[in-house]
Amino acid sequence: MSFIDSIVAQVLVLEVGIHHAYARLACRTDDEALHDLRISLRKLRSLLRPMRRLDATKELDAAAADVGRLTTPVRDLEVLIAELQRQGFHDQAGRRKHLLESRYAVIENSATVQRFMAVLDGWPARMREADRQGELEQLRDRVRIRLQRQLQRLREALADPAFDRHALRLLVKRMRYVHEAYPNLSPIPHDAIPALKAVQSALGDWHDHFQWCLKADQEADLLVLKDRWEIAGESELKAAEVELSILAEYLAEQAPTVR
Structure with missing residues (x-):
């Protein structure tokens, strides 16, 4: 299978997953439909x-980004509701469940989602035409170079103690998913992958608590939880800094440099 064939094949698999998750969301069959849709969307964007x-x-990358922006606040609401239920604040969770249902309906009927689905459906043919026109020459090498540059940006961020941790979380997340999209081209050492995942998890937990504290400043019924969220967030950030140091050691020792 050629490199371009493998990319098209991956997109087709992801398209099936996106349609399946969207159908589950529309039918309200389970609580994981939106999460699964966004995972497939993230994998698609990492591939692209x-x-x-x-x-x-x-066009496909832009359309996928639009769906990501549309669904991010809804996924954040799902996560907040789960946290409120876990903490035993069922009244606060219940009030937000009614809002969540209306947000699902917006996604279900969204022109943004429908446009994305149409562009996604037509993308394999567009990719094949670009290949015939000679627009994809040396695509494998171009992808390999971009992955190496992406890793170099991550290494530089890890080496800077003042680098914004929110931005660093996104760099780590993107590096992990692009590694999974192109495992044979990825410059990430295999033994660094657990460290990469550990950093993503730690910074993700911290980010959730940071966002919930901001919510508590805006929504009065969450104020009762703000103190415990702040304490948890501080602890998670400290844990994340340890994981960041471990990851930096792996990447500093073994990653190639692109000039």
Whole structure:
């Protein structure tokens, strides 16, 4: 199978997953439908990211980004509701469940989602045409170079103690998923992957508590939880800093440098 064939095959698999998750969301069959849709969407964007400047992929990448922006607040609401239930604040969770249902309906009927689905459906043919026109020459090498540059940006961020931890969380997240999209081209050492995942998890937990504290400043019924969220967030950030140091050691020792 050629490199381009493998990319098209991956996109087709992800398309099936996206349609399946969307159907589950529309039918309200389970609580994981939106989460699964967003995971498939993230994998798609990770696959496209090294190629997003190509004419053949610009429209699909932009359409996928639009769906991501549309669904992020809804997923955040799902996570907050789960946290409130876990903490035993069922009244606060119940009030937000009614809002969640209306947000699901917006996604279900969204022109943004429908446009994305149409662009996704037509993308394999567009990619094949770009290949025939010679627009994808040396695509494997171009992707490999972009992955190496992405890793270099991450290494530089890890080496800077003042680098914003919110931005660093996104760099780590993108590096992990692009590694999974292109395992044979990824410059990440295999033994660094557990450290990469540990950093993503730790910074993700911290980020959740940070966002919930901001919510508590805006929504009075959450104020009762703000103190415990702040304490948990501080602890998680300290744990994340340890994991960041471990990851930096792996990448500083073994990662190649792109000039």
